Amino acid sequence: MERPTRSLVSTEDLSDADLRAVVARGVDHAAGRVARSLPLTGDVVGIYFRKTSTRTRTAFSAGALRLGAQIVTFGPDDLQTNTGETVGDTGRVLARMLDVIVARTAGPQRELADWAGQRRMAVVNAMTAEEHPTQALTDLTTMARHFGRVEGLRVCYLGEGNNTAAALASVLPRFGGVALELRTPPGYGLTEEVRARAEANAARSGASFTERHDMDELPSGVDVIYTTRWQTTGTSKPRPDWRQVFAPFQVTPKMWVDSPTAVFMHDLPAHRGEEVTAEVLDGPASLALDQAENKMHSAMAVLEWCRHVLP
Template sequence: MTPLTATATASRGAPPPAPETGLFSLADLTAETVSRLVERTLELRRDRTAHADPLSGAALGILFALPSTRTRTAFTVAAVRLGAAPLAYGPGDLHLPTDEAVEDTGRSLGSMLDGLVARPAGSLDDLRRLSRHGHLPVVNAMTPEEHPTQGLCDLATLRLTLGSLDGLRLLYVGEGNGTATALALALSGVPGCEATFACPPGHGLPDGLLTTARKRAAPVGATFTCRDSARSLPAGVDVVYTSRRRTTGTGESDAAWRERFRPFHVDEEFMTRRPGALLLHDLPARRGDEVSGAVLDGPRSVAWTQASMKLSGAMAVLEWALGAQDDRGAKAGL
């Protein structure tokens, strides 16, 4: 692996910002690049040794300022299996909470690290700035705007369980959070996909995201429908997907949220009306809130396959983001 820190240390002053590199949003990638990452995820799931230690000698920062069980574990183990040395940072370990500029943090980390996986307390823009000013590949491990590696994991899980995704019919029920955003962008490259997103009023997908997803979906005939009511939702679907309200477990300021989300609860009756549909859930789950325990643990749930897919997904993303900088999807004209 070619060291990625040389440009950050070559000059005496702060180097000028560079083009950002890494994985920030699935909107930055073409459908072809998304598909290749999904297929590579499946290859590494079948054989986790199907690589030549592409990150041997690399130092990878693992920054999680918010809780994580699966994503943090997956990227830490993935780094080790690909030959990198992971350095873990918790919410109070860097000077960002003490008001150090994001740009200054990026310059410092970029002079020592070969890459960074981050779930920040801030926004997606903070990750882009870290990358530009640190000349550092950065992987978005979830921001309020999007959870892109979850979207890749979801597609890989569906490929594994259903085979071809062409014509997939999916019903998403719950909060229009970063998982839902990544899912919409991931599905926008699936030919003939019919996706319905049912979210309580005021908790739907961002308008700008829908515009982007629909524009990306038009060439392959994929469609997106949004509902703010749980009435008359489609029954003929292949997949039901739900997600926990406030997935990181951060404080809930709205005491009445359960009442608004109750009609969107996925229980046995909900699934009985959709015979043959699989259940996806990004976890963590609140049994009894967004989903019943009987459904989550039942025979149609692939949530646990979905969770285990995160490891090979993290390996595929790290291999690509740190080792294939010439394969930048839309940025390389692919």
């Protein structure tokens, strides 16, 4: 009897209960509290990346193997979409052979939504232009591991309103008491759709969400200071002066004057001297490497959720 599947194309595919279950499972994997039972034995997981990846690709490959699955990897030029086959036809063929596909396209999310329209193969969004949902789950896992909770945390994000920021803004306000403030450069903020979703989730859960486009009067007493690199994978900036626009949003040690106990998070890769100083990234407050490791623990939880191992 075939095992049912669930797809993670967007964080919106997770109910509040699912979201908390995946995060808690990621924490359990990280803490060594999950027995090595190889629940995905017999499954085949496709790893398809059209754009570069170190952490996400390795996390899902290693995670699938640790769960007992076998993996098939595809590079950016390996599929017949490069010779004119439609994305839909490719997805329908893969669904006859794979149990799960983890795909990074950096293109429109509708491609993966189309693939997820069948019931045979689970589809995991490993980053599209609009959203990076598995990064957000990694971030929540990291916060839950460090603080013992997500509820009530105060988080300040600095940088572009990119796919990482969009996913973070979509999930954090679903936790009661969270205060999420984004400081994004003018012209590089969240889309109206993502902002509306974050505000609606915050109103529903009792969290707070704000976005500003300046660096005046930064919030004090925050728990987490978060940034991403300025040049997001697979994208380019339309304005030639973008570096000057981004420069004031660099994370420096000065931010710890008013938030002395804050931890620093970065989804990596990082460019020291651009979005963050080396002193912060390599300093005692940085959780960046723990965050990278947690991507594997979170990936295992996602794969279990997709294959209904995780209720």
